[in-house]
Amino acid sequence: MGITQATRRHVTTALLGAPLALSAALPAQAKGSRKVPITRFGAVADGAMVNTAAIQSAIDACAHEGGGTVVVPAGVFVSGALFFKPGVNLHLDRGAVLRCTTDMTHFPPQRTRIEGHFEPSFTPALINAKACHGFHISGEGTLDGAGRPIWDRFWALRNAAPNPNEFPNLGLPRARLALIENSRGVVVEGVTFKDSQFWNLHLYDCENVLVRRARFEVPDDYRQAPSTDGIDVDSCRRVTVDGCYFSVTDDCIAAKGSKGPRALQDVSSPPVDGLRIVGCHFRRGHHALACGSEATIVRNVSMQDCRVTGDIVLLRMKLRPDTPQTYENVEVRNITLENKGGTILSIEPWSQYRNLDGHQPPKSVVRNVVLDGIRGNFGAFGTIRPNPGQTHIHDITIRNADLNLQDPELTHTGVERLAFDGVTVNRKPYAAAG
Secondary structure: OOOOHHHHOOOOOOOOOOOOOOOOOOOOOOOOOOEEEHHHHOOOOOOOOEOHHHHHHHHHHHHHOOOEEEEEOOEEEEEOOEEEOOOEEEEEOOOEEEEEOOOHHHOOOEEEEEOOEEEEEEOOOOEEEEOOOOOEEEEOOEEEOOOHHHHHHHHHHHHHOOOHHHOOOOOOOOOOOEEEEOOEEEEEEOOEEEOOOOOOEEEEOOEEEEEEOOEEEOOOOOOOOOOOOOEEEEOOEEEEEEOOEEEOOOOOEEEEOOOOOOHHHOOOOOOEEEEEEEOOEEEEOOEEEEEOOOOOEEEEEEEEEEEEOOOOEEEEEEEOOOOOOEEEEEEEEEEEEEOOOOEEEEEEEOOOOOOOOOOOOOOEEEEEEEEEEEEEEEEEEEEEOOOOOOEEEEEEEEEEEEEEEEEEEEEEOOEEEEEEEEEEEOOEEOOOOO
């Protein structure tokens, strides 16, 4: 049970919590090593009873006694929003399911970070951890969003709206599975994130994060579960995603930040800096890695030794016309592609939502992007094009690629220093037209 020593070496952890005090509720153990089953506080694994109060009592008692790990044993435990305290971790045993209730009264609205800003009143997550340095979620169990009825309700409301395209994404209360914010030395390991009502794992303003051997899943029979991003890396530093599996219906991994013409003045949204993705499998989703849609500065990103078997975009950089953006120093290396659909590269305008608020269109830059060692069968090479008069795109390099593509041309305009080195497409040496 718990985090391996190998995992611990990847992150910086902090010893937090009040001085150790013993009580009849919790056994005397070394500080931080205490294991607290939620059943000790009355949680029932019947898949129906809402256990929010019992599980929160376990968290609070564990924090009061100096910290430790709250354990979800095998069985299906239903809950509303839970709020973790410094020094308290979460472990899900094999066969354990911690499931969201779909009665949203158990998710009372609060001020929360979402879609590049702080919403004054929106749904919290199932797992909420703020300023919880060293926070761990571990185990072989499942966080289950029970999303299907929520997704159905979202589409029913959207389709009934006078203009469905303007139905707000936040127009229906929906819970993320986990929101971890303002925390250092975070580890998420082994857990399955399933059927989230909204984003699965939202990391905001965190440092030194490891997400390892986690799974992010939406049922194959649901065509488009709305906003089911796998991992949203929002204004974070030094995040590693290692050996994870993604089968969702939105972005698998998204680098996010702020939005709008004054985004660079938003001190609550520091850059995404130091994102590393290694050894992952992308089976389903819109994009394996997306920059945006809410993003200002994303830099020093590497994605390597991954496999893409879905009809998705390998690398998507969304260029918002209303936001000053910098995407720089991005390397995608040693990727295996296995699908007749999909697109390798998309750097182009994204204007699903835009609001210049009376300002002039801002300037943006995309630079130092390298795709190295991309191999296999896929649909299209892709597109590079700026927001006209706004985006400076330069130094894009594609090398050491061996590709079989249904659409072999990389369509591009407005790019300076686009280079190809050792690229073969459909058994022929490649040089882009134009």
